[in-house]
Amino acid sequence: MTRPSVRLGTVLFTLTLVTTGCATTKPTGGGAAAAPGVTASTITLGVLTDRTGPFAGAGASIELGRRLFWEAQNAAGGVCGRTVQFTVKDHGYKTDQAVATYAQIKDNVLALDELLGSPEIAALSDTLEQDKMPTMAVSWSSALLANPYVIVAGTTYDVEMINAVDWLMRNRGLAKGAAIGHIYLEGDYGSNALAGSTAAAAANGLTLRPSQIKSTDTDLTAQVTALHNQGVRFVLLSTSSAQTASAVSVAEANGFDMSFVGSNPSFSPALLAGPARAAMQKRYYMVASTAPLSSTAAGPEKLRAEINAKAPDQAKSAGTFTVYGYAQGMIMKQILEAACAGGAELTRDRVLTAFHSLTTVQTDGLIAPLDYSKPGQIPARQVFVARPDATVPGGLTQVQGLFAAAQATTFVPKS
Amino acid sequence: MSRRRLALAGAVAVAAAAPFLIDSFWLQQGLFAMAAAVGALGLTLLLGQAGQLSLGHSFFLAAGAYGYTFLASGAGPRAGGLGLSPYLAAPLAVLLAGLAGLLFSPIAARLRGIYLGIATLGLVFLGQHILANAPRLTGGDNGRSVPPLPGFDADPGGVRYLLNVEWGREQKLWYPFLAGLLLAYLVFQAIARSRTGRALRAVRDRELMAGIVGVPVTRFKAYAFLISSMYAGLGGVLVALAFRRVVPETFGITLSIEYLAMVVIGGLGIAGGAIAGAAFVACLPSVLERYSDLLPGLAAGPGDAGISAPVAGKFLYGAAVIAVLLIEPAGLAGLARRRPRRAPAPAATAPPATEHTPTDKEVSHP
Numbered sequence: 001m002t003r004p005s006v007r008l009g010t011v012l013f014t015l016t017l018v019t020t021g022c023a024t025t026k027p028t029g030g031g032a033a034a035a036p037g038v039t040a041s042t043i044t045l046g047v048l049t050d051r052t053g054p055f056a057g058a059g060a061s062i063e064l065g066r067r068l069f070w071e072a073q074n075a076a077g078g079v080c081g082r083t084v085q086f087t088v089k090d091h092g093y094k095t096d097q098a099v100a101t102y103a104q105i106k107d108n109v110l111a112l113d114e115l116l117g118s119p120e121i122a123a124l125s126d127t128l129e130q131d132k133m134p135t136m137a138v139s140w141s142s143a144l145l146a147n148p149y150v151i152v153a154g155t156t157y158d159v160e161m162i163n164a165v166d167w168l169m170r171n172r173g174l175a176k177g178a179a180i181g182h183i184y185l186e187g188d189y190g191s192n193a194l195a196g197s198t199a200a201a202a203a204n205g206l207t208l209r210p211s212q213i214k215s216t217d218t219d220l221t222a223q224v225t226a227l228h229n230q231g232v233r234f235v236l237l238s239t240s241s242a243q244t245a246s247a248v249s250v251a252e253a254n255g256f257d258m259s260f261v262g263s264n265p266s267f268s269p270a271l272l273a274g275p276a277r278a279a280m281q282k283r284y285y286m287v288a289s290t291a292p293l294s295s296t297a298a299g300p301e302k303l304r305a306e307i308n309a310k311a312p313d314q315a316k317s318a319g320t321f322t323v324y325g326y327a328q329g330m331i332m333k334q335i336l337e338a339a340c341a342g343g344a345e346l347t348r349d350r351v352l353t354a355f356h357s358l359t360t361v362q363t364d365g366l367i368a369p370l371d372y373s374k375p376g377q378i379p380a381r382q383v384f385v386a387r388p389d390a391t392v393p394g395g396l397t398q399v400q401g402l403f404a405a406a407q408a409t410t411f412v413p414k415s
Numbered sequence: 416m417s418r419r420r421l422a423l424a425g426a427v428a429v430a431a432a433a434p435f436l437i438d439s440f441w442l443q444q445g446l447f448a449m450a451a452a453v454g455a456l457g458l459t460l461l462l463g464q465a466g467q468l469s470l471g472h473s474f475f476l477a478a479g480a481y482g483y484t485f486l487a488s489g490a491g492p493r494a495g496g497l498g499l500s501p502y503l504a505a506p507l508a509v510l511l512a513g514l515a516g517l518l519f520s521p522i523a524a525r526l527r528g529i530y531l532g533i534a535t536l537g538l539v540f541l542g543q544h545i546l547a548n549a550p551r552l553t554g555g556d557n558g559r560s561v562p563p564l565p566g567f568d569a570d571p572g573g574v575r576y577l578l579n580v581e582w583g584r585e586q587k588l589w590y591p592f593l594a595g596l597l598l599a600y601l602v603f604q605a606i607a608r609s610r611t612g613r614a615l616r617a618v619r620d621r622e623l624m625a626g627i628v629g630v631p632v633t634r635f636k637a638y639a640f641l642i643s644s645m646y647a648g649l650g651g652v653l654v655a656l657a658f659r660r661v662v663p664e665t666f667g668i669t670l671s672i673e674y675l676a677m678v679v680i681g682g683l684g685i686a687g688g689a690i691a692g693a694a695f696v697a698c699l700p701s702v703l704e705r706y707s708d709l710l711p712g713l714a715a716g717p718g719d720a721g722i723s724a725p726v727a728g729k730f731l732y733g734a735a736v737i738a739v740l741l742i743e744p745a746g747l748a749g750l751a752r753r754r755p756r757r758a759p760a761p762a763a764t765a766p767p768a769t770e771h772t773p774t775d776k777e778v779s780h781p
Contacts, residue, residue: 052726089704092726094664094669095658096670097700099658100443100447100700100701103439103443104701104705107440119556119662119663119664122660122662123558123660123664124660125557125660126560130659143557186547186556187547187556188556188557191555
């Protein structure tokens with residue numbers, strides 16, 4: 001029964017499992033001269049996204065925007081005389097998977113065109129600095145600004161909330177001295193938004209009634225009812241879209257006189273196909289630096305035409321994240337163009353320098369104008385306000401064009 | 416030298432040569448696998464030897480990972496730290512995880528089976544809450560940077576070469592990891608082969624009988640839990656070093672379940688099995704991802720037709736768990752054991768060695 005070879009076998013099995021794969025994948029080395037991901041005719045960018053986890057919908061929407069932008073751009077000659085291509089990996093919104101897939105692609109890409117998810121960005125942030133990897137993050141937390149390699153494309157959650165409060169006071173009858181609610185998720189997204197609402201309440205003489213929830217909470221009856229009993233008429237939401245639907249539906253079913261304002265992640269066009277549609281259209285507003293797909297500005301107009309022409313089957317699911325994905329392409333194109341301006345060789349260092357040299361990045365009205373020239377500073381401070389409308393593309397219609405509250409233009413996040 | 420020792424020495428020699436043979440991506444996978452293997456050894460000791468189910472393994476991994484990070488980090492504006500030498504912080508973190516295990520052991524010693532499983536599940540949620548809400552200790556939601564082991568980190572001045580091989584962080588870290596795994600393996604074998612190991616298996620197989628023959632059942636259950644949490648602590652330190660940054664999401668309930676899958680696939684209670692199971696579970700998604708274009712039915716990239724590699728990985732190790740339960744309850748270790756029996760052993764050598772009996776008999780099912 002006892003065989004020494006048992007142990008030998010199991011230990012060796014372990015080793016072979018690791019080594020067999022490896023023996024066939026000889027290091028690609030030899031390319032010491034060129035930067036990773038750059039050849040004479042191509043630039044390869046990495047995408048670490050979520051296709052199988054909780055943000056699979058957002059990931060697919062961004063992908064549609066990216067595909068449409070770069071298909072057209074590559075057809076028109078690409079960037080820096082090269083075609084841009086992508087290595088796309090799915091991390092399923094898991095940190096360990098993100099670390100593993102990053103290791104797999106890091107030596108073959110010039111920069112990351114997308115890294116989705118706050119926990120994944122946090123888990124990789126030291127590694128990104130070590131590898132000097134310029135990374136476009138799909139998250140709008142001020143905490144990301146500390147890392148010089150992370151590119152935040154838009155207004156941060158704290159500034160969004162400050163603008164939301166300002167807009168409510170000027171347009172919706174939120175008066176000084178009143179109470180305002182804020183239901184926020186535990187985690188980076190919620191705590192960053194709470195910093196903004198706290199600052200705004202203090203500056204405007206409002207009483208803030210914060211209420212923390214967990215990502216596993218699905219029914220917000222208790223929170224909404226408690227806020228109603230405290231005399232709250234306006235509630236800020238830093239929640240998932242399903243949680244938004246719950247909050248809004250609770251207020252509707254009980255006939256509470258309450259309106260809700262949330263950031264980008266608190267809305268999904270899919271909500272308008274469900275039972276929450278009427279309540280959403282009546283009570284919900286979104287503040288975001290990304291324009292609604294139905295916007296009449298040049299960028300969104302063009303994007304809608306491209307969706308209808310090239311991806312009509314995805315027209316229903318396209319939304320703000322598609323706008324974002326398309327705008328991300330425009331931003332990356334401008335960074336790359338600045339990096340190779342004057343025939344300079346493309347390297348990660350050049351890309352980073354170019355990124356920090358951009359003072360006004362315009363995206364034809366897709367995203368608020370961005371300023372990346374001051375490292376560590378919030379790149380944009382303006383937002384749109386939109387409301388749900390099931391009849392328009394993307395499910396949101398603009399009610400307020402770009403604006404920034406006075407407090408939002410000077411706000412400095414603590415850290 | 417017995418054949419077993421020879422085999423072990425051979426395996427270590429092969430492993431030690433790995434940094435010269437394989438590229439840094441696979442080395443990193445190997446680092447993940449070795450870190451997981453140390454944690455899995457602890458769980459297989461608890462579950463396979465003592466018959467105690469724990470779903471709280473990720474809590475103790477977090478205790479080790481965050482303990483090391485806190486002890487070895489200097490105090491900063493956002494989070495505190497003691498600024499100890501990493502070489503002191505690592506063993507202290509293991510003790511810290513052990514202490515956490517000790518505090519829980521009065522409960523662990525009085526519960527069994529699924530009841531203990533549910534009680535330990537609570538630890539994971541407690542851990543998640545602490546990790547997110549004690550920013551001075553843990554860095555909060557964004558986690559903390561893990562201080563590297565001095566002498567085993569990437570060179571700041573660019574890439575260096577050793578014997579014509581690129582000698583970076585993964586290559587250097589390989590050896591402390593290998594040493595950690597070897598230590599964990601040897602300690603496991605020593606425990607399993609000792610009186611203590613026999614007592615644990617007696618408790619596992621029949622608690623009442625063990626009590627009658629004079630085994631202090633409660634104490635040994637507590638002991639198993641303590642040792643297992645220390646293993647998880649060491650595994651946590653290695654996980655932290657391999658990942659470079661610790662964030663709360665890493666240490667959720669999924670991680671506990673993955674460790675459970677590792678020890679079941681590997682074969683309960685067997686050291687080599689736990690290591691093989693850890694390598695299987697930790698590397699499978701990446702292996703599938705790497706070769707997704709060669710495997711039928713797998714999507715070459717996200718958005719293509721077919722199942723994506725991470726999903727296929729989950730299916731595969733789910734299937735492996737079921738296959739193990741149906742076909743070979745002794746797991747990968749059991750499969751490895753079958754082969755020599757089928758092909759008659761070369762006659763001349765020694766008859767079935769009797770000296771090892773205790774450790775190899777232990778395979779049975781709780």
